[in-house]
Amino acid sequence: MSNSEELPGGDEPMSTAAPEQRPKSTGLHKGEIAPGVAKVDPIIIADDIRRTFGGLTAVDVKHIEIPRNAITALIGPNGAGKTTLFNLLTGFDKPDAGKWTFEGHSLSGVPAFKVAQLGQVRTFQLTKALGLLTVLENMKLGAKGQRGERLLSSLFPALWRKQESEIEERAMVLLQKFKLAEKSEDFAASLSGGQRKLLEMARALMSEPTLVMLDEPMAGVNPALTQSLLDHILDLKDEGMTVLFVEHDMHMVRHIADWVIVMAEGKVVAEGPPDEVMKNQAVIDAYLGAHQDVDLGVVTGRIAGDIPEVGKYMADEVATLDGNIRSRSHKDSTPPEHPEKSS
Amino acid sequence: MDFLQILSNTTSSILSPATIAYALAAVGLAVNFGYAGLLNMGVAASMAIGAYGYAISALTFGFPWWAGMFVGVGASIIFALLLGIPTLRLRGDYLAIVTIAAAEVVRLLFLTNTFDAITGSADGLSGYHDSFRASNPIPDGTYGIGPFTYNATGWWVRIFGLVILALAVLIVFTIMRSPWGRVVKGIREDEDAVRALGKNVYAYKMQALVIGGVFGALGGIVYALPSSVNPGVYVTSLTFFIYTALLLGGAATVFGPVLGAVLFWVVQTFLSNVLPALVTSGILPFMSTTQAQTLRFILVGVALMLLVIFKPQGLLGNKKELTFVKQ
Amino acid sequence: MTTTRIRRARWTKRSGVLALATLTATLALTLLAGPAAADDINLDKYDFKVVGNVKLNSVPLEDIEIKVDGGGYSAEVKTDAEGRWAIGVPEKGDYTVTLNEDTLPTDIAVVDEADDSPNVKEVSIGPSGSAVMNFFIGRGERNQTSFFDQLVERTVNGLNFGLMLGLAAIGLSLVYGTTSISNFAHGEMVTFGALATLVMSGGLGVPIWGAIPIAILLSMAFGYVLDAGLWRPLRKRGVGVVQLMIVSIGLSLALRYIFQFFIGGGTAQLPGADSPKIKLFGSVSLSVVDMTSMGISVVVILAVAWWLVRTRIGKATRAVADNPSLAAASGIDVDFVVRVVWIVAAGLAGLSGILWAYFRPGIRWDMGAQILLLIFAAVTLGGLGTAFGALVGSIVIGLLVELSTLWISSDLKYVGALGVLVLVLLLRPQGLLGRKERVG
């Protein structure tokens, strides 16, 4: 599916220089682009998912498909229901109605831990690094199928020692990659917010998932680190994984996403390749415009500056990025499609 | 005041069956509360079930002592499972309330007249010692030095209790250093994070609860070995005392619970000897000897508060690895 | 000698249903029916005793059930072949002796023209340390209450008890809602109210109508002191909720034994605890104290509801319970609100303790601890942190406790209520009126 090119080695030191643009996966969908469009090779197919909290309908998705071996961004204003949708898809919350499959397995009613065991692993918007375990222990916790995690065999270290050291090796390789190797013996509580995000992502990767779901992975991560995080995410795709992530920063969404799904008030209002979606009037109304009011990123200090400036910044950003991507749209095999006017 | 006697009593309490029983229950509670973060307030019930299971097996069914112990431990495993099924999905504070309520239900069931024929209701049970004492390998007589001088039965009870305690400590020491312990410690902090990594959190909590229940039951049995089963012992205060012992030593440690139980009983024995003596010799005026005995329980309460506020990691705990995760 | 303090009789189980209610019980009793006929109980455990003899025209009656209650203590025995029985009792006080007429041969009853419930008698332990109660048995009408009358009576009692629990539960729930503390020392705040009344009326001779308001004010002051001296500093230190819970356990132990230190292990009565009953309808009779107690509970609960819904500070309380940081951000003085909540909660708990002292009846150092779990059960049933849920939960628990004695032995009456708590949480882990939390 993806036109994979040679990757810029994952071990390369974090560089602040402009990263080279890796090719986007294209041709992911079938037929005309519209919210809920079918994908050529979907990994998740969900139908009629609805979740209400009292009178509030947090999620109400008719149909959604996530393309395999691609990077899909889920965007939308605060309270759009992105996290709730994540919770539903991963079994952390139960929908009022709806069914969905992951690689053909129906996941309705499947508990969260089984979902994770099937290879669909997530991270959390509010980081859940386990502060009382060391960084390395956090990593080792991520590995699947450990003999020593069974109560009876845990009593006999001889039964699990070997596997444990293998896991440790794998963990150290990943930590190296995420620039956390020196911290491996520290309690995770001593990490900075951004480092915790990295740790949480690295830990999720320890389980060798097929689908990684990241809820705002860059929130609170400094620009330099963001760059390397983006590279890691791109690497995941090259390693054959599928990534679904939530992000408010349009710059990053444009930079790495192959496909963008826009949610507002619980519904999927638009989807498509990033550059197409950003031009969609509905998206600008529902989301990009929303930044002019209040953005969580500003509140949490992720985006510097006053609130009004952000709106301006966003608008400029979108304009320049639009230009850039347009001029670079070299390998697109499909002719540019115009998203449905859905308003 | 007979200082020598007071000192001797106090020292002797280090090896008393009650101390060993508290230590066992506290080691179990360390697995529950210290490592897995489960606010199990049903320790007294596990102990009661162990003790009653053992005594009833002997008195009603004529089982030998080892079979009685299996019954007591088995019953407490069943209790832990029954308790865990509804409660382990609950938030921490709900768990505390439900377990304490369940423990009270168990106590009332042992206390009620309805089952007097089996449980002895308010009188409790006694006279179930024959089998255990018959298998005592130590010849009759009195052995030991100084305060640690006991008869053959006394030693048999203590040695048995110490062996069980040593095994319990060894088991907890091993599993907490294994990947199993890692998962459990992760759950203590944030069970959703652990769940997201594909671990069956519910099953781990259940295992932790059962381990706590087993050690609690063994503690109850050791407590009942020297004398009798008295329903007045298994009140909620017992659970609180075990918590005090545990927190004193260090909740998330292996040896802390043992140290805590020893200190708890040493201080209790010392105070229960010295306070009335102080009253009778006029050093503590305005107080009767009964009031002096009450005073030591006031001190337990105050000590528990001060411990939790100022030294929550306990004597042996690591300040960094605090048990008290904000939940 | 027998002072007719019928109020206590209410607590005894007249029909004394031998609790074959549960399968376990049946099983256990069939297995072990043999040695069940104990003719004395607790004699070696306590210094005092109540003894007696049951005979029909000088023929001893065997296996007749006798029950003694008082001061929170309760024990049952069956008469031996000579018709004799004896029950050890913990205190030198007043006790109610009940003969279970269901265990008498047919057509026979306890006869006493002067008494409309001759099978229930009051005794006081005399200077000898014992009391004697012989029942006169003859042919005659049994003193039996119809099931319906019992049902009505228990329901009224249950409501009374539930409202009383509600006072304490609302306070506990408000504290939980605003501070996240599961306050195990709430029971001691209940005891405190009763004790303060005792000190005022018994100790200082203040008439009871003055002693009760003073005691409530003292309770509120106690709440203030606890918050200012303990909870607020702990909040400022950022102590976690589990820690706070254990601190409250320590506080509960310390306070409880401090009470015992001063009043000892016995039971004391407030004036008016033995006020006569007034017949209302059917078999339902309530004492003036009962009726006043229910009236006070209802009025106070309505006042608290009004306070929560209508007043500025009440609204602020609910806002803080909803989301403390949001409330703080919107200009509410959270510390002040929490201080007020502690004062109100302590006042309610104190009042509840006074009413509970009349209902039990009697004041003991651990009386609050006895109902602490029921209060928690009520709050949990309603959903932790919702004040109105706590009230609903309390009434459910109150009714359950009283009504369950229709079928099960009265020493198991709390078991039913606590069992229901576990069941409800199985079906609705967030309680009856609580809401779920979000993940992620």
Ligand SMILES: Nc1ncnc2c1ncn2[C@@H]1O[C@H](COP(=O)(O)OP(=O)(O)OP(=O)(O)O)[C@@H](O)[C@H]1O
């Ligand atoms: N457990 C809950 N109880 C009540 N309402 C909830 C709950 N979880 C989510 N909601 C509501 O559902 C809506 C969707 O929330 P969600 O967290 O999914 O938004 P989001 O798209 O992730 O927003 P953000 O970008 O700010 O993270 C919000 O209005 C939120 O208040």
Ligand SMILES: [Mg+2]
């Ligand atoms: Mg979100």
